[in-house]
Amino acid sequence: MTDxxxxxxxxxxxxxxxxxxxxxxxxxQEAWRELRRNPLFIISLILIAIFLVMAVFPGLFTNxxxxxxxxxxxxxxxxxxxxxxxxxxxxxxYARTIYGARASIVVGVMATLCTSLLGVIIGTLxxxxxxxxxxxxxxxxxxxxxxxxxLGGILFMSTFPNTVNSGYWxxxxxxxxxxxxxxxxxxARLMRGAVLxxxxxxxxxxxxxxxxxxxxxxxxHILPNAMAPVMVVSMINLGAFxxxxxxxxxxxxxxxxxxxxxxxxxxxxxSLIRTAPWILIFPSxxxxxxxLAFIMLGDAVRDAFDPKGR
Amino acid sequence: MTKYIVRRLLQMxxxxxGSTFLIFAMVFALPGNxxxxxxxxxxxxxAFVEKFRADHNLDDPLPIRYVKYLGDLAHxxxxxxxxxxxxxxxxxxxxxxxxxxxxxxxxxxxxxGVLAGVLAGIxxxxxxxxxxxxxxxxxxSIPTFVIGSLAQTIFGVKLGWFPVTTPSKPGxxxxxxxxxxxxxxxxxxxxxxxxxxxxxxxxxxxxRTAVAKGLSRPRVIGVHTLRNSLIPxxxxxxxxxGGLLGGAIITERIFNIRGVGGYIFQSINSRDGTAVVGAxxxxxxxxxxxxxxxxxxxxxxxxxxxxx
Numbered sequence: 001m002t003d004x005x006x007x008x009x010x011x012x013x014x015x016x017x018x019x020x021x022x023x024x025x026x027x028x029q030e031a032w033r034e035l036r037r038n039p040l041f042i043i044s045l046i047l048i049a050i051f052l053v054m055a056v057f058p059g060l061f062t063n064x065x066x067x068x069x070x071x072x073x074x075x076x077x078x079x080x081x082x083x084x085x086x087x088x089x090x091x092x093x094y095a096r097t098i099y100g101a102r103a104s105i106v107v108g109v110m111a112t113l114c115t116s117l118l119g120v121i122i123g124t125l126x127x128x129x130x131x132x133x134x135x136x137x138x139x140x141x142x143x144x145x146x147x148x149x150x151l152g153g154i155l156f157m158s159t160f161p162n163t164v165n166s167g168y169w170x171x172x173x174x175x176x177x178x179x180x181x182x183x184x185x186x187x188a189r190l191m192r193g194a195v196l197x198x199x200x201x202x203x204x205x206x207x208x209x210x211x212x213x214x215x216x217x218x219x220x221h222i223l224p225n226a227m228a229p230v231m232v233v234s235m236i237n238l239g240a241f242x243x244x245x246x247x248x249x250x251x252x253x254x255x256x257x258x259x260x261x262x263x264x265x266x267x268x269x270x271s272l273i274r275t276a277p278w279i280l281i282f283p284s285x286x287x288x289x290x291x292l293a294f295i296m297l298g299d300a301v302r303d304a305f306d307p308k309g310r
Numbered sequence: 311m312t313k314y315i316v317r318r319l320l321q322m323x324x325x326x327x328g329s330t331f332l333i334f335a336m337v338f339a340l341p342g343n344x345x346x347x348x349x350x351x352x353x354x355x356x357a358f359v360e361k362f363r364a365d366h367n368l369d370d371p372l373p374i375r376y377v378k379y380l381g382d383l384a385h386x387x388x389x390x391x392x393x394x395x396x397x398x399x400x401x402x403x404x405x406x407x408x409x410x411x412x413x414x415x416x417x418x419x420x421x422x423g424v425l426a427g428v429l430a431g432i433x434x435x436x437x438x439x440x441x442x443x444x445x446x447x448x449x450x451s452i453p454t455f456v457i458g459s460l461a462q463t464i465f466g467v468k469l470g471w472f473p474v475t476t477p478s479k480p481g482x483x484x485x486x487x488x489x490x491x492x493x494x495x496x497x498x499x500x501x502x503x504x505x506x507x508x509x510x511x512x513x514x515x516x517x518r519t520a521v522a523k524g525l526s527r528p529r530v531i532g533v534h535t536l537r538n539s540l541i542p543x544x545x546x547x548x549x550x551x552g553g554l555l556g557g558a559i560i561t562e563r564i565f566n567i568r569g570v571g572g573y574i575f576q577s578i579n580s581r582d583g584t585a586v587v588g589a590x591x592x593x594x595x596x597x598x599x600x601x602x603x604x605x606x607x608x609x610x611x612x613x614x615x616x617x618x
Contacts, residue, residue, distance in 0.1 A: 139321065142601070143328035145549070146594040148556020151574055155586070158578050159336045186549075193545060200614070229542065232506060236450065236499065243453040247560060250455045251575070270459050274467070284456050291451035299443075302506075 031304040041300035047293035054101040064095035066260055078278050085278040087269065096260055097283050103168075103261035104290060107175050108242040114180035116234045119187025124226075126188070127195035128218055138192075141185035150247065152182045157253040168259055175254055179241050190233055194226035201225075228302050235298020239291030246287060262287040311606075318605070322598045326591070327380070333590045334376050337583035344368075344392045344581050366392065366584070379587065388588040391577070397588040400573065405592065407480060408569035411561070412554040414482070414489025419497035420547055424540070426497075427504025431539075432531055434509045442505065446498035458491045458564040475566040488565040492558055496550050503546055507539035514538075541611050548604030552597030 035041045054061060070090040078085040084093035126137040156178040162171050198204065199222065207221050246263030248254030250270075255261045257268065262283045269279035345354055345362060354362070362368070367375045382389055388397040430442035449457070465487055466474035472487040511517065512535055520530045559571025570589055577585035 135321075139325055139328070142325040142598070143332065146325060146329045146552070146597045147333065147590065148553055148593055148597075150559055151556045151571070151590065151593075154559075154575060154578060155333065155336050159339045159341075161341060189545070189549075190542075193542065228510075229503075229506070232502070236502075239450060246453050247455060250453075250560065251563075266453065266456060270455065273459055273463050280456070284452065287453065288448075288451040292447055295447055295450060 031301075034304040035300060038300050038304070040296050041304075044293040044296035044300065047289060048297065051101055051105055051290050051293065054098055055105040056102075058099045058101065061098045062092075062095045064092045066091065066095040066099040067258070068092070077276075084282040085276070087265075087279045088272065088276070093265075093279055093282050096265055097262070097286050099260045100262040100265055100283060101286065101290070103172060103255055103259065104242045104245060104263065104287060106172055107179070107245040108238045108290070108294070110173075110176040111179040111183060111241040112234055112238040114176065115183035115187050115237065116230065118180070118184040120191050120227075120230060122184070123188035123191025123230075124195055124218060124223070127192040127199065128214065128222065134192075137188070141188050144182065145185040145189070147182065149182050150244070153178045153244065153248060154251060154253060156181070157248060162253075162256070168255075171255055171259065175245055175248060179244060183237065183241070187230055187234065187237075191226065191230050194229050195222055198222050198226045231302050232298055235294050235301070238294040238298075242287065242291055242294075315602070315606070318602050322595075322602075325598060326594055329594045330380075330587060330591050331376060334379065334583070334587050335372060337578075337586050338372050338375070340578070340581055340583070342581045379584075383591070389584040391582045391585050392580070393582075397585050400585070401570075401589055401592060404568065404570045404573045404589070407485075407567060408555055408558050408562070408571065410480070410482065411485050411489050411492060411558055411567065411569060412551060414485055415493030415496070415554050416547065416551055418490055418493040419500050419550070423497040423500030424504050424543060426501040427543070428508060428531070428536065430501065431505040431508030431512070434505075439505070442501055446501050449494050449498040454491065454495055455560050455564060457494060458488075458561055461487060461491050462564060476568075478568055480567065485567070488561045488567060491564075492554060492561045496546075496554070500543055500546060504539060504543050507542055508535060511535050511539045537611055541608065544607050544611065545604055548600045548607075549597070551600045552593060555596060556593050 058066075068091070070086070072090065073082075073086045074088055074090045076082065076086045082092050082094065084097060087093055087096070122137055122141075126134040157174065160174055162174075204217060204221050207217050212220075245254055245261070246266055249256065249261065249263030250267035252267075255264055257264055265283040266280060266287065269276070269283070272279055344366075345359060349355070349358070367378050370378065379389070386398075388401065390396055391400075426442045426446075430439040433439050462474060465471045473484050476484050476488070508531075512531075514535075517530060517535055520534045525534075555570060556574075557571070558567075558569055559575055561567070562569045562572045563575075570593070574586055574589045577583075577589070
């Protein structure tokens, strides 16, 4: 046993020397090199960049006022003057679609950040320490998780209802809060499962035998090998959250008119699907593209950071 | 094993209490007065108000109201709505429909999803892999209510293959299209999850050993690799059944199905707490049993995870 440990240590030292001599490359550097060559990554980054700029400076993309209704032009089909046509109220669909990016992007990004952070921390702690902590956390996630996502969201939004005077940001943060409170248990469970699978592996045992601190074991050995599923699901979740925001609008309890968002635009136009499809199609395409961009980004990042994928 | 199951059943009790209390507290906090508009265009007579509030325990503080509710529940009494309707009767009718819907969706995603995931996983980087990836991406990126409305318009209205709306006592065929719509999003997740895990496990040492032993490729993939790769998928599917029941609300709304989701939504809007809590309690119990089932399956799929 001691001999083996000695060999491992010796090998480690040799490897380290080799690293110092050759071009030292951390996993991150290598992953970054890999990513830069991946066309999907570039495309999704460009898309995300466009959507982010759209969310922050919508005025760069259009001069039309999204709140200016010309009722005479109600439901005009797309033309050279109004690229995406006009909706039932005579609003310019293109301008509405550009200005609608903000709500979806903010909700998706904020909700994903909150759920992932909470889920990873809680899931890792539960799996790593096990015992009573694990039991407590699992029962807590059960309590939250047992409540169906959408119904929990509906109940949350109904308990703290919007009034006519509710500001844009107060509604948005309520939606983010609802999604985060209901979303973290799924990430925590996934993370716990992944850590449980990684924990009995030899390299974790070896690190422990070498006297690594729990923080070091988790950070250097468990997290890099257990993050792949959470990263994929988080990125997919970002899309799901954007869609969930739209769903809440569809049910009439998320953002509602006069707020401008893709969800509001889509749900308002569903009844016109056969008579004026362009009112539905353009916001849907933008929503789907945003979701798509985040999923592709998630896929690319996972493939790059997974050493087993090389 | 029996000991494990008994312990898990006992563990369910705090979860049921915890989640129903959470729902109860949120319903309790719902703004609005259940008596508003109850007596037409005049305020309700004081005697009626008093009896109504006493019948529904409206004047008790939250914990006492909750304990009273739990007491009734323990006797199998789900209470009555503010309209005086028996909640349990209504729930039975509604659940029959929504469970049917969710079963269609679950079968659809388990069979097609895993199949697509396996095909993509074993031919990673090839045409079929890209096809599966792109089509799942398309499904994930379009919101359910757009897919639902499109499917209804195309397959229901234009082509006439499926009924556009659903009768009050729907058969399996009436629920087929809604079920496929409901399952489509989870199908995409299941396919991608299977693909990721299968592709990762195909490079594992035990797979190389199995190949080296001279086992046939179907056996290596079907028995050795798939069994291990299915663990996250089974977790996902098991937890998803409860999600499908609750998440059916959008599909139910589009296809005019009188299921649980719609009942809860309608009851939240009419501030009918008893109905909401009763319906959600059932959802919670279904969800917990599915989870127990998944955990038992864990041990079957991966003998390293033992329950003793």
